[in-house]
Amino acid sequence: MTGTLRQMLTCHWSARRIQRYLDADPAAPLTPGEISRLEGHLATCARCTRVVAEHRTLHRALSLWSGGMDVDPGSVQRIRDFLTTINDEDHA
Amino acid sequence: MNDSQPQDSAPRKARFREWVEPEIEVLLRVAQSITANRADAEDLVQETLLRAYRAVDRFDGRHPRAWLLTILRHTNANMHRRQRPGTIGDWELIRAAQPAFGRSELPSAEDSFVDQRLHEDLAAAIRALDPRFRAALILVDVHDLSYGETAAIMGVPVGTVMSRLSRARQRVRTSLRSSSLVRGGLS
Numbered sequence: 001m002t003g004t005l006r007q008m009l010t011c012h013w014s015a016r017r018i019q020r021y022l023d024a025d026p027a028a029p030l031t032p033g034e035i036s037r038l039e040g041h042l043a044t045c046a047r048c049t050r051v052v053a054e055h056r057t058l059h060r061a062l063s064l065w066s067g068g069m070d071v072d073p074g075s076v077q078r079i080r081d082f083l084t085t086i087n088d089e090d091h092a
Numbered sequence: 093m094n095d096s097q098p099q100d101s102a103p104r105k106a107r108f109r110e111w112v113e114p115e116i117e118v119l120l121r122v123a124q125s126i127t128a129n130r131a132d133a134e135d136l137v138q139e140t141l142l143r144a145y146r147a148v149d150r151f152d153g154r155h156p157r158a159w160l161l162t163i164l165r166h167t168n169a170n171m172h173r174r175q176r177p178g179t180i181g182d183w184e185l186i187r188a189a190q191p192a193f194g195r196s197e198l199p200s201a202e203d204s205f206v207d208q209r210l211h212e213d214l215a216a217a218i219r220a221l222d223p224r225f226r227a228a229l230i231l232v233d234v235h236d237l238s239y240g241e242t243a244a245i246m247g248v249p250v251g252t253v254m255s256r257l258s259r260a261r262q263r264v265r266t267s268l269r270s271s272s273l274v275r276g277g278l279s
Contacts, residue, residue: 019258023232027239027250054265061214062233071120075134079116082138086145087105 007045014041014048022055108148111156112141119160121235122245126168139171140164158244161237165245217267225260228253233261 017038020028030038042049119140123133144151144163151159218226224246231242232253239257243250 019254019261023239025239028254051265054269055261058261058265058268059233061211062229063236071117071124072130075120075130076116078134079120079137079141080113083109083112083116083141086141087109 010041011045011048014038014045015051018048018052018055022052022059104148107153108145111148111151111153112144112160115157115160118157118235118237119164122161122164122231122237123168125230125235126164136164136168136171140167143167155240158241161241162244162247165247213268214264217264220267221260221263225256225263228256229260229264232257 017030017034020030021035021038042052116137119137120133123136123140124130127133127136140160140163143166144160147163218229221229227246228242231237231245232239237245239250239253242257243253246253248256
């Protein structure tokens with residue numbers, strides 16, 4: 001009973017940190033201690049491991065969308081040219 | 093650089109180019125998401141760069157991407173207001189996600205499976221999201237922007253981005269559990 005409760009609390013604690021763990025965004029880093037504790041929990045908890053897998057799959061699926069949103073090289077070049085124009089015209 | 097320029101102008105221009113050049117593709121991608129149109133996206137980025145140039149003397153050079161994206165957000169809001177009275181909704185950030193389904197080159201058979209099987213369910217799940225949550229998801233997971241950059245575009249604190257992102261992901265994951273995400277055997 002105590003073990004189950006402890007497991008639930010650890011799952012809850014982990015669930016609140018999985019996003020930050022996977023994103024590893026510099027604006028919201030986990031401490032080394034948190035990372036260690038989370039990875040230890042993931043090694044033994046099938047439910048939280050599944051959540052991590054779903055996060056990764058979702059992110060991958062969303063990343064695939066960006067393939068169709070590739071930037072047109074012509075657009076990039078036109079913006080570069082425009083940048084040059086701004087600089088050239090500034091002192092005109 | 094032209095020798096006839098004022099002496100203190102050249103370093104300023106060089107710094108501006110240094111800050112802007114690496115961000116051009118990101119600016120265009122985000123602008124495409126906002127406008128859903130390449131020509132409009134170019135117009136938006138050009139207007140953004142003009143405003144950035146005027147403001148460059150007040151910029152300290154830290155986090156140029158966030159600086160430029162903030163200007164882009166304000167510029168888009170202003171341009172939009174000129175065309176159509178009213179406020180711009182976050183849905184505007186998302187509309188362009190739709191054409192992305194037409195990507196022509198897929199890295200692998202597995203990616204192809206994910207793309208073909210998931211995209212309809214994914215699109216439906218994302219459409220069902222609150223626009224604020226949807227914007228956070230698209231900017232971070234589709235455009236790979238950082239929390240800080242996303243916060244700059246949305247005009248909210250980083251903590252709010254994280255909260256919205258968490259809710260968006262949770263709802264989409266829940267929505268997809270009974271569909272392709274699980275059927276695909278990838279989870």
